[in-house]
Amino acid sequence: MPHLVILYTANLDAPAEQGGLDMNQLCRRLADVMLAQRDEFGAPVFPVGGVRVLAYPAPRYALADGGAAGRAAGVPAEYAFVYLNLRMARGRSNSVQQTVGRALEQTCKSFFADQFSFRPIGVTLQVDEGPEIFDAKNSSLHPLFRKT
Secondary structure (H helix, E strand, C coil): CCEEEEEEEHHHHCCHHHCCCCHHHHHHHHHHHHHHCECCCCCECCCHHHCEEEEEEECCCCCCCCCHHHHHCCCCCCCEEEEEEEEECCCCCHHHHHHHHHHHHHHHHHHCHHHHHHCCEEEEEEEEECCCCCCCCCCCCHHHHCCC
16 A cells, blocks of 8 residues: 555547546656655655556446536536545554645646646545555565665
8 A cells, every 4th residue: 555546537548639638647646746745754655665556447437417518508528537546554644644635636636727627527536544354465566665
């Protein structure tokens, strides 16, 4: 952990000239923001080897009224939606959790700014924390980042 999972309407995968976005770029930006976070003592909030950002397009979706209000208002672009859920293990202070959430939100607002200007789009970010009922971790990533 932490894992940030992004679900989004597949219409955002269109070419840029058709209103699409580079979701790989969003993943990298969000991972970098997570890696930059520090706690009250200046220590990294998240282990480098544990940061995961995964994005999945939803090929089938239904949003609001299907676009009727947008068309009536003269908005040419179809609706879009992005749901981001950061799940982290317990143990971080409320202050750190809020700071992380705000940093991710700012990154999303910046990334989606152009979308907000021409299409009806919803972007939801949630941050969740344990408790885990079962938590098994098997990884050969973490040793790459251990200091000797």
